[in-house]
Amino acid sequence: MKFAELKKEGHWPSLLAAFLYFDFSFMMWTMLGPLATEIGETLSKHGFTLSADQQATLLAVPVLSGALLRIVLGFFVDKFGPKKTALVSQIIVIATLFFAFMQSDAITYNQLLMVALGLGFGGASFAVALPQAGQWYPPRLQGIVLGIAGAGNIGVVIDFLFAPKIAQIWGWPSVFLVGAALSTLVLIAYAFLAKDAPDSVYKPNPKKFRDYMKLLRDKDTWWFNLFYAVSFGGFVGFANYMKVYLMNTYQADMSAFGLGFLAEENVKVTAGYFGALCIFAGAVLRPIGGAIADKMGGIKSLYVFYGSIVILSLISALISLPFWAAIVVMFLIMANLGMANGSVFQLVPQRFGKDIGIMTGLIGAAGGLGGSALIKTFGWSQGAFDGYSAGFLIFAGFVIVAIFGISLVKTRWRTTWGTTAGGRI
Template sequence: MKNNLLFRGSSRALTLATIAFGANFSVWVLYAVLALELQHRLSLTALDLGLLFAAPMLTGALLRIPAGFLADRFNPKYLYGAQMLIVVPSLLALPYMSSLVDHMLLGLWIGISGTSFTFGISYVTDWFERNQQGTAMGIFGAGNAGAAITLAAAPYIVDKWGWENIGPIYAVGLLMVALVFLWLAPSRPRQAENARFEKISISLKEIVGTLQIWRFSLYYYFVFGSFLALILWLPQYYVNAYNLSIKQAMAFTLFFAATSSMVRALGGWFADRYGGRAVNWTVFWICLVCLFFLSYPPTSMTIHGVDSDVHITIEINVWVFTALIFVIGIAQGFGRASVYKTLNDYYPRQMGAVGGFVAAMGALGGCTLPIAFGLVVDAVGIYSACFMLLYGVLAICMITMFIANKTDRFKRRVQWAQNHNFLDD
């Protein structure tokens, strides 16, 4: 029986795929917690931290492109399971790393967990009708909450069993999730298996040559890439900028990651109801306002008055900072869902290849932005310089979207005029 869903087993497929994605995402951002210990142990600079964060993000981003083509060609369920099994040995090797270079090289291996999104999204979209894709992909995307699992569980593991046991414990957990997924997750429905041969193939050259796909990639670079970068960057930001303890920093970052991840399902519903483009535009404006205030560094001014000097101090305290970050996280959660809803509207038969490319460009934000954060903080000497950088990235996204929207409206008006004989063909 179908009820609201397209194929029998769709609820089980979506649930297990989301759990597996959450487990993979918790592994992918593991360095967000390890960095605090490594920064102290190895005396890392801000740039060193950025490079450390970038290592798993790099492979997780670049491998999403071939993963997308594989997911269009083969059954994504088995690709998904194989990917998890490949990552397990890297976690077992984690205790044996002793230098920054060692951790960076191992991070490239751990980063394979980042391809889970591409396999999972291709697997999930086979199970739902087009008008349910936004909600389904939003629910699946809530697996980003795996970051919250790491931020909550890793400090507990450290306190109870020590830093050296984080990797093996995560390896056991990921192995169990992989085996359960391969055992219980239904294979793709027969209708989708047949539809695989009806899909319109697209080459990487065609994707790279399509300006519209690059636009979607730029939007996703901000809503996902900056989300990923902030998960990695916020713990040490709280410690260095506000002198919080590691546990307090983890708690605040956990709040950001969990709320941003859980609203993604709601964002998918809004995108289904109101359209992905409208949701994206609203998201960008909200983030722009918040980033303006976050970019402002602590400032002291002296105004020479008539009788005496007036001293003014402008500073965003930790609670205002957290509130602004919370709003940005909520907006980004909506944005991540709406971008993929819009993408599915334009490329429903090529979600593996095109979705993988867009996901890769977005994940590159998690690779490049931490490095850029480290560079600007070291160069400018202001902790809030990282938010100045994000403000600039968002401004580019908004200008691009504005121009694209105007162009689309103009093309529609021209087409309407031609159809009504107001212009010569």
């Protein structure tokens, strides 16, 4: 059993620290998503009405900046180690959160865009947390280890559960104050728990610019970029846009659902609850996806997960679903996206084990770019067609491209580096 083996090898405090760091960083990174409606209402009071495209841009900026910063932090991980990189990055996030709180209700749209840029450091934590954990463990455990570390994306679930309610009671700026306080506690815990792997376990190999260019010339880098842009991009894109999607499509349904806590004045909180339910599936099932890939191979598992996503996305695009059915379908989409994330990163360390730091940054950046593109696509779909069918169709198309890509590389992967990878391909 893989979980039992984790106790015998590696360094569990570092694995725990990586999970906590990524969990709370991811929470801060996606904080604007569950607050989008409340922030829009505040800006409207000051005479600035957000268009569908501007709202999508605000939600896409932290995803985009997080994507690009993953490359930068991946470089710092290789050069200075994951622990030092994590501590500096977390301090920047905390400073951004305090700034957003101090601006309070008087904050402008341009200032919010600056806050979104700063929160990108939270999303870039992916390029730090995964090497922090993965460097301690052998190839045969990479799927489950990186799945556990990556399951820190459950932080977005916490966002959707609590941020709207905190905003309802004390106002949305207070959410940033709570986030800053929690991030400070995590920073202290991480400083004591985390430890970089010694040379006897993992030999650091700092990269130069030419090493980046060499990896970018490797066609497998681009295949992994595509696969992760679809899976993680889909997950983080839907997660950030979930509340906007539910409010624009099913606000009346949530208000009239028939339960006391779903009263109309609480509909924004309700949207957060249902959003959290769907996002939870993708967050908690990521390590399960890694474990499934360890057992049946990353390629075969991606076929299953991607195929399911295509079918579910087409259902959302082509059928006018009642509220309960839409929630079920979105829950399943997020579940398969989460498991696909775990499957992709079951393969990455087997192909690029000596370059895991920089590759985590590069591939993670592709995931963030995919997420920002998805948010902008859904914002465009809403603005152009007053609905999301076009957005779901475009997303399904990209997943089909990824499935076709797997078919092109599977034989070569299995007969080349896969024969000596140390795990199932």
